[in-house]
Amino acid sequence: MSDTATTDFEPRMLIDGRLTDGEAGRFPVINPATEQVLGEVADASPADMRRAIAAARSAFDHTDWSTDRALRRRCLEQLQDALENDREALREELIAEAGCPRAITFGPQLDAPLSDALKVPAKLIDDYPWETDLGDMYVPVTGRETKRVVWREPVGVVGAIVPWNFPFEVSIHKLAQALAAGNTVVLKPAPDTPFNATRIGRLIAEHTDFPPGVVNIVTAADHLVGEQLTLSPQVDLISFTGSTAVGQRIMEKGAATMKRLFLELGGKSASIVLDDADFGQALLLGLAPCLHAGQGCANPTRLLLPRARYAEGVEFLEAMYRGIEPGDPQDPATLCGPVISARQRDRIRGYIDKGVAEGARLVVGGNTSPFEHGFWVRPTLFADVDNGMTIAQEEIFGPVLAVIAYDDDDDAVRIANDSRYGLAGNVMSASFERSMSVARRLRAGFIGVNGGVAYGADAPFGGYKFSGVGRQNGVAGFDQYTEIKSVGYPVD
Numbered sequence: 220m221s222d223t224a225t226t227d228f229e230p231r232m233l234i235d236g237r238l239t240d241g242e243a244g245r246f247p248v249i250n251p252a253t254e255q256v257l258g259e260v261a262d263a264s265p266a267d268m269r270r271a272i273a274a275a276r277s278a279f280d281h282t283d284w285s286t287d288r289a290l291r292r293r294c295l296e297q298l299q300d301a302l303e304n305d306r307e308a309l310r311e312e313l314i315a316e317a318g319c320p321r322a323i324t325f326g327p328q329l330d331a332p333l334s335d336a337l338k339v340p341a342k343l344i345d346d347y348p349w350e351t352d353l354g355d356m357y358v359p360v361t362g363r364e365t366k367r368v369v370w371r372e373p374v375g376v377v378g379a380i381v382p383w384n385f386p387f388e389v390s391i392h393k394l395a396q397a398l399a400a401g402n403t404v405v406l407k408p409a410p411d412t413p414f415n416a417t418r419i420g421r422l423i424a425e426h427t428d429f430p431p432g433v434v435n436i437v438t439a440a441d442h443l444v445g446e447q448l449t450l451s452p453q454v455d456l457i458s459f460t461g462s463t464a465v466g467q468r469i470m471e472k473g474a475a476t477m478k479r480l481f482l483e484l485g486g487k488s489a490s491i492v493l494d495d496a497d498f499g500q501a502l503l504l505g506l507a508p509c510l511h512a513g514q515g516c517a518n519p520t521r522l523l524l525p526r527a528r529y530a531e532g533v534e535f536l537e538a539m540y541r542g543i544e545p546g547d548p549q550d551p552a553t554l555c556g557p558v559i560s561a562r563q564r565d566r567i568r569g570y571i572d573k574g575v576a577e578g579a580r581l582v583v584g585g586n587t588s589p590f591e592h593g594f595w596v597r598p599t600l601f602a603d604v605d606n607g608m609t610i611a612q613e614e615i616f617g618p619v620l621a622v623i624a625y626d627d628d629d630d631a632v633r634i635a636n637d638s639r640y641g642l643a644g645n646v647m648s649a650s651f652e653r654s655m656s657v658a659r660r661l662r663a664g665f666i667g668v669n670g671g672v673a674y675g676a677d678a679p680f681g682g683y684k685f686s687g688v689g690r691q692n693g694v695a696g697f698d699q700y701t702e703i704k705s706v707g708y709p710v711d
Contacts, residue, residue, distance in 0.1 A: 236431025378448030641683030
């Protein structure tokens, strides 16, 4: 592995407008490609988290942040400029702490969200329908003509909990929409990838006019420190991206205080290649689980092929997978880097063993490691997979593709929908009308048709069923950070 480029990692948290260390000291951050310590970051205690929550509560209740739209827009624009200036430092930081391949930072890891995550919500501050006129109505109860309006107002304090796989992308989208809507935020990054978040905190403290307490960024090695956001009656909404199991726990623990929730959870997405598709193009979808070592909730990890062309498709995929090796994330040619931790590596390898044990055919890959140090899993291709097998039903979150045969379009739709998840999917066909017909029948929230991707800060992202509640981005995402107030008053 090449040496990590020099990066000025920020070790301090942001609480109530000040950069601070944690009461619990500091904890190390590991480069997943080398297992070397990158640096240390503040380790928050429960008391630190309570201070952050109290600061966010006070900033919402006692400042004009929630009502001063011009201030909100100016602060988001200042943060955009500061992030642009630190773009290359952020790039090196993400490669080092997340193990993401350099090539992906020019897309969804960094450049894509940096292009619009703040700009779209900042524009919504002016364009959003904060007040809707329902018109006048005679109300028999009062015997008077009544004017009726609907106001949209911020929810209050948002607890934003971020995963390690696309940490900057998720953080900046959560912050941008919640803040543009007038909320205050306590953001809790994953302990594996805290430095991109603490950098945001430093930029906010040093280069913007955000009032103290509006944004708080709390890092902690102990996940239970973050759970205080779910338990605290001072927090109004939890915005969480991560596993379905943790999302279920948040729903359960948040019930006591009637938390509003946005949960973007797991997926087991299917790509359907119809029998008239150009296999040379369509089967490139099979590479998706190799991207960033499969650590993406929307990755299509089930590939459905028509039975009549199944052997042809598997042969094509085998040739592709034999040409992919995990590599140094610093190398621009690398597609598949390390996974985030030893625990995650061992979990993925357990699924590979289970796939073999349940009768799937291991075509390429397996549990040998390409390097002595770091957390690595080889891109792994399984054929002859039954959709009831564990590797077809559970989210592996690693570079593992399950190839499944189907009989006709109806059978393909049935198999794709036979999952407790419903996050994403793809359909490939030579016929646009046929692709769209199949896409309409898929029970998932994010569908690509013939290679298209509905990605962007203006596009709602989220899933059906166990893949979550609510949407990130777009007007639908903005809506969930607001409350609705209906108001009536007599017409003079």
